[in-house]
Amino acid sequence: MNSWFGHRPRLFIRTYGCQQNVADSECIRGLLEYCGCESVQSEQDADLILFNTCAVRGHAEDRVIGNIGNLKAIKSEKPKTIIAVGGCMVHQEQVAKDVFDHFRYVDIIFNTNNLEEIPSTILQRIQSKKRVFKPVCSEYTLNEKVPVSRDNQACRAFLPIMYGCDNFCSYCIVPYVRGRERSRKPEVIINEFRSCVEDSFKDIMLLGQNVNSYGKGLKCETGFPELLEQLNDVPGDFWIRFMSSNPNDATLQLFDTIAKCSKVARHMHLAVQSGSNRILKLMNRHYTVEEYLSILDYAHAVVPDFYFTSDIIVGFPGETEQDFEATVELIKRAKFYSIFSFIYSKRAGTRAAEMPDDTPHKLKADRLNYLNEIQRQITEELELKLIGTRQKALCLGEMPDGRYEYRISNNAEVTVDMKGTKNEFYTIEINDYKNRRLYGKGVK
Numbered sequence: 001m002n003s004w005f006g007h008r009p010r011l012f013i014r015t016y017g018c019q020q021n022v023a024d025s026e027c028i029r030g031l032l033e034y035c036g037c038e039s040v041q042s043e044q045d046a047d048l049i050l051f052n053t054c055a056v057r058g059h060a061e062d063r064v065i066g067n068i069g070n071l072k073a074i075k076s077e078k079p080k081t082i083i084a085v086g087g088c089m090v091h092q093e094q095v096a097k098d099v100f101d102h103f104r105y106v107d108i109i110f111n112t113n114n115l116e117e118i119p120s121t122i123l124q125r126i127q128s129k130k131r132v133f134k135p136v137c138s139e140y141t142l143n144e145k146v147p148v149s150r151d152n153q154a155c156r157a158f159l160p161i162m163y164g165c166d167n168f169c170s171y172c173i174v175p176y177v178r179g180r181e182r183s184r185k186p187e188v189i190i191n192e193f194r195s196c197v198e199d200s201f202k203d204i205m206l207l208g209q210n211v212n213s214y215g216k217g218l219k220c221e222t223g224f225p226e227l228l229e230q231l232n233d234v235p236g237d238f239w240i241r242f243m244s245s246n247p248n249d250a251t252l253q254l255f256d257t258i259a260k261c262s263k264v265a266r267h268m269h270l271a272v273q274s275g276s277n278r279i280l281k282l283m284n285r286h287y288t289v290e291e292y293l294s295i296l297d298y299a300h301a302v303v304p305d306f307y308f309t310s311d312i313i314v315g316f317p318g319e320t321e322q323d324f325e326a327t328v329e330l331i332k333r334a335k336f337y338s339i340f341s342f343i344y345s346k347r348a349g350t351r352a353a354e355m356p357d358d359t360p361h362k363l364k365a366d367r368l369n370y371l372n373e374i375q376r377q378i379t380e381e382l383e384l385k386l387i388g389t390r391q392k393a394l395c396l397g398e399m400p401d402g403r404y405e406y407r408i409s410n411n412a413e414v415t416v417d418m419k420g421t422k423n424e425f426y427t428i429e430i431n432d433y434k435n436r437r438l439y440g441k442g443v444k
């Protein structure tokens with residue numbers, strides 16, 4: 001690559017979407033830095049520009065298209081610049097073709113389900129002097145041999161434990177763009193986990209589209225609870241977190257394990273999506289509201305001070321006022337710490353995309369605003385209950401106003417008048433809540 005650019009290639013990666021994409025981009029950066037590239041902070045300074053895209057909702061794709069449009073000027077200014085677009089959005093062949101045909105200055109379309117192929121794909125572009133169209137990869141791998149270049153300024157390390165999803169929720173594009181579930185070997189994960197701890201990470205997030213089904217297909221008997229126990233035994237002071245969880249595989253054994261593993265953070269993101277059993281059926285979610293709530297009840301019974309967050313889709317095709325009211329009742333009952341709530345986004349190729357949907361967008365937006373207001377009140381109620389409590393807290397660094405930000409076990413962030421060292425644990429006492437923000441003081 002050096003000969004093509006006449007100097008050490010300068011690399012810029014723009015990442016869209018979920019934490020799994022962030023982790024993939026850290027692998028891509030690791031791989032290309034290993035091949036001699038140096039990372040830069042902007043497209044303007046780069047010779048190699050990679051976009052790692054997302055397809056989970058329509059507006060995520062719109063943003064990518066807009067940003068690709070902005071690269072035209074850079075390409076005409078520096079024609080040797082190589083522009084590559086990869087990730088979930090272009091794993092959809094028709095979308096990949098549209099991008100490749102419309103943006104003639106995009107050199108490469110690549111697939112992130114086999115990251116090891118990326119350096120050779122870039123060399124193919126350079127040596128053949130032809131654009132490369134690779135929306136589909138030869139095989140779905142586990143990226144085991146790929147070096148990872150983590151952002152050691154970050155106060156969290158991302159560690160993929162599995163890839164893909166077999167659930168085929170009717171609205172979701174992920175199984176079509178990320179492939180079938182495949183788990184990394186426990187010993188490989190534990191080694192990488194140890195190196196994160198050695199690199200002074202104190203907050204390590206295990207990643208997968210459905211971490212609770214970790215281990216399916218592995219020869220060994222290590223499921224997700226067993227993996228958590230083994231990671232909990234790794235020497236050091238740190239928090240183990242994990243995302244994303246599907247209620248289908250959230251076993252009672254998992255919460256029994258969390259109860260005895262003190263290093264597992266007291267927070268879980270457990271997407272429910274709707275409070276209506278009729279809609280859950282149409283979503284192909286395979287659990288009922290009652291079953292979901294019984295998981296929460298069990299977790300709260302066996303793990304003190306455990307907090308849940310969740311995802312809610314409003315305006316799924318055919319959603320009635322009654323369905324929506326059931327969702328409102330669910331969040332009142334579940335008392336989530338917070339929710340990620342969205343208006344349903346039609347994804348071509350999914351089963352839900354074929355379902356009739358005549359609910360006006362305005363009504364969906366009104367429902368979303370109403371739901372968010374209910375949730376805001378619940379979050380406030382839970383945050384007010386934290387006042388007066390002492391918490392183990394991770395220093396995230398100094399804020400622009402000179403105070404310091406800390407993260408606590410339930411994933412909340414607190415503003416504290418205590419100077420701290422980034423990535424170190426402290427004890428704080430939460431003493432106030434204003435404007436949706438928690439405040440605290442240091443405890444010696």
Ligand code: SF4
Pocket residue numbers: 165166167168169172173174175209210246
């Ligand atoms: S479990 Fe999650 S990633 Fe898998 S299909 Fe359902 S929503 Fe998509």
